[in-house]
Amino acid sequence: MTINRRSFIKLLGASAGVGLAGAPMISVAADIMPKKGRRVVVVGGGFGGTIAAKYIRMSDPTIEVVLISENKDFVSCPFSNLVIGGFRDLKDNMITYEKLAANHGIQMVYAHAESVDVGAKKVVTSAGAIAYDRLILSPGIDFRFDEIEGYDAKTTPEVIAHGWKAGPQTLLLRKQIESMKDGGTILMTVPPTPYRCPPGPYERISMFAHYIKANKPKSKIIVWDANEDITSKPGLFRKGWAKHYGYDAKDSSKGLIEYHNNSKIVKVDVKGMTIDNGVEAVKGDVINIIPPQKAGAIAFHSGVVGEDKKWCPVDQITFESKLVPGIHVIGDACIATPMPKSGYAANSQAKVCALNVVQLMNGKAPIPPSHVNVCYSYITDKEAVTVSAVYKEKDGKTIAIPGSGGVSPDLSELEARYGMGWIKNILTEMSS
Ligand SMILES: Cc1cc2nc3c(=O)[nH]c(=O)nc-3n(C[C@H](O)[C@H](O)[C@H](O)COP(=O)(O)OP(=O)(O)OC[C@H]3O[C@@H](n4cnc5c(N)ncnc54)[C@H](O)[C@@H]3O)c2cc1C
Known part of the structure; x- marks a missing residue:
C-alpha cells in the first residue's frame, strides 16, 4: 500500500499544484531575479521560514524578501498524530502561501533550493539562481537512513x-x-x-x-x-x-x-x-x-553543518551560522539547545532572527532574545499534557529561565482545548 504525494493531494481533494524537488513551479531562468535593493532570501516555508519572511517585511518593508518553498502547500506535523488517532482531518493541518505573500509583499518562488553559492551570495534552485544579501535557512530535517x-x-x-x-x-x-x-x-x-x-x-x-x-x-x-x-x-x-x-x-x-x-x-x-x-x-x-x-539537505549544501555532521551551529542571538557569515539557520536544523526542535521554537527563533537580520542590515546592534515554547501532547481525544519554558541568551548560550515553565500538573481536558487554539493560531500566523 503506497500513498505518494500525487495520490495524497488527490486524496485530500486539494487544488494546490505539486512543486516537487527538481520541478520548477514558476519560470525563473538562471539569475534573472535581479535585486532591486536589499534582499533577504528565506529557504523553507514551514514553521520557521514563513514567520522569518513575514517578520522581516513587518520590521522593515524596504527589504525585499523572497521565500523559496518546494511545495505550494505545507502540511503541519504538529497535530498530525491526531489524524492517526482518528479525530483530526489532515486538511486542517494544511496551509498555502497566497495570503501571506499578498499581505506582506513576500515574493514566493516554488522551487527546490539545491545549493548555495556562498561567494556569489546566490541560492541555486531548480528554478534559477536567486541573489541575496542575507540568507535564512529553515529547511527542517532529513533522515539518517543509512x-x-x-x-x-x-x-x-x-x-x-x-x-x-x-x-x-x-x-x-x-x-x-x-x-x-x-x-x-x-x-x-x-x-x-x-x-x-x-x-x-x-x-x-x-x-x-x-x-x-x-x-x-x-x-x-x-x-x-x-x-x-x-x-x-x-x-x-x-x-x-x-x-x-x-x-x-x-x-x-x-x-x-x-x-x-x-x-x-x-x-x-x-x-x-x-x-x-x-x-x-x-x-x-x-x-x-x-x-x-539531521538538518535538511540544503544545510549540507551550504556548508553550515557542524563537526557532528548533523546540525548547524549558530550564534544564539542572531542565528547567524558560526561557519558561513551571512547565512542564518533557524528551526530544527540549528543547534539552540536546550530549546527543543519544535514548531513553536522555530516560530520563536524566526521572530528573533528576523528582527536581528533587520538590525544588522540597518547597521544596528542585535537585540538579545527572549524565546518561548509550549508543546501539547494528546493522550486521548479529550486529554492532553504540556511542557513549556521561556529561554534567553546568557554568555553565548541559550538557557531556560529557571522557574519559567514546567509540565502541566496532570492530564487535562482544558489543555486539550487550549491545544486546539494553539494550532489554529500558529497556522493562521504562518499563512496570513
Ligand atoms: C508527529 C509530530 C508532531 C509534532 N508536534 C509538534 C507540536 O505539537 N508542537 C510543536 O511545536 N512542534 C511539533 N512538532 C515539531 C515541528 O514539526 C518541527 O519542529 C517544525 O516543523 C520545525 O520547523 P522548521 O521550519 O525547522 O521545519 P519545517 O516546518 O519542516 O519546514 C521546512 C520546510 O522547508 C521545505 N524545504 C526543505 N528543504 C527545502 C529546499 N531545499 N528547498 C525548498 N524548500 C525546502 C520543506 O518542504 C518544508 O516545507 C511535531 C513533529 C512531528 C513529526
Whole structure:
C-alpha cells in the first residue's frame, strides 16, 4: 500500500499544484531575479521560514524578501498524530502561501533550493539562481537512513512509514492500522535525541493506543526507544498510559503498550516485516520506524553543518551560522539547545532572527532574545499534557529561565482545548 504525494493531494481533494524537488513551479531562468535593493532570501516555508519572511517585511518593508518553498502547500506535523488517532482531518493541518505573500509583499518562488553559492551570495534552485544579501535557512530535517541496515530511503517508507514529515506518510500509517487485524502488533521505534519534537513519539504511541483500544483491543504496541527513558514528560505519559491503556511499567505484558528503553533498531527486514535491535528480532503487522535525524539537505549544501555532521551551529542571538557569515539557520536544523526542535521554537527563533537580520542590515546592534515554547501532547481525544519554558541568551548560550515553565500538573481536558487554539493560531500566523 503506497500513498505518494500525487495520490495524497488527490486524496485530500486539494487544488494546490505539486512543486516537487527538481520541478520548477514558476519560470525563473538562471539569475534573472535581479535585486532591486536589499534582499533577504528565506529557504523553507514551514514553521520557521514563513514567520522569518513575514517578520522581516513587518520590521522593515524596504527589504525585499523572497521565500523559496518546494511545495505550494505545507502540511503541519504538529497535530498530525491526531489524524492517526482518528479525530483530526489532515486538511486542517494544511496551509498555502497566497495570503501571506499578498499581505506582506513576500515574493514566493516554488522551487527546490539545491545549493548555495556562498561567494556569489546566490541560492541555486531548480528554478534559477536567486541573489541575496542575507540568507535564512529553515529547511527542517532529513533522515539518517543509512544507520539502519536494510532500510532503503526510496522504497522502505512506502511500506514502513515514518510519519515524521506530515502528509502521505501520516495517511499511510492511519490506513495501515485500519487494515490491521484485531490481535495485530504495531512496532514503533524512537530515535536517539536530538530529533524533531521530543514528545512526538510518545504522543504517537498514545494515538495508536487510542485507536486500537476502541477498534482492535486484542492488539498490542511494542515500542523500542533508543533513549534511556521517555525523553519528554515521562511521568505524565506513563500516568496517561496507565489510566487509559492498561500500561504497567513493572509488567509490560499487561495493557496495550509494551515500552522498552535503551533499545535501538539496527536492522530492518522489509519483506519479513521484522526489526532487529542486535539482541532480538521481532515481527510486526504495522511497523513505524522514526529514523535518526539531521538538518535538511540544503544545510549540507551550504556548508553550515557542524563537526557532528548533523546540525548547524549558530550564534544564539542572531542565528547567524558560526561557519558561513551571512547565512542564518533557524528551526530544527540549528543547534539552540536546550530549546527543543519544535514548531513553536522555530516560530520563536524566526521572530528573533528576523528582527536581528533587520538590525544588522540597518547597521544596528542585535537585540538579545527572549524565546518561548509550549508543546501539547494528546493522550486521548479529550486529554492532553504540556511542557513549556521561556529561554534567553546568557554568555553565548541559550538557557531556560529557571522557574519559567514546567509540565502541566496532570492530564487535562482544558489543555486539550487550549491545544486546539494553539494550532489554529500558529497556522493562521504562518499563512496570513
Ligand atoms: C508527529 C509530530 C508532531 C509534532 N508536534 C509538534 C507540536 O505539537 N508542537 C510543536 O511545536 N512542534 C511539533 N512538532 C515539531 C515541528 O514539526 C518541527 O519542529 C517544525 O516543523 C520545525 O520547523 P522548521 O521550519 O525547522 O521545519 P519545517 O516546518 O519542516 O519546514 C521546512 C520546510 O522547508 C521545505 N524545504 C526543505 N528543504 C527545502 C529546499 N531545499 N528547498 C525548498 N524548500 C525546502 C520543506 O518542504 C518544508 O516545507 C511535531 C513533529 C512531528 C513529526
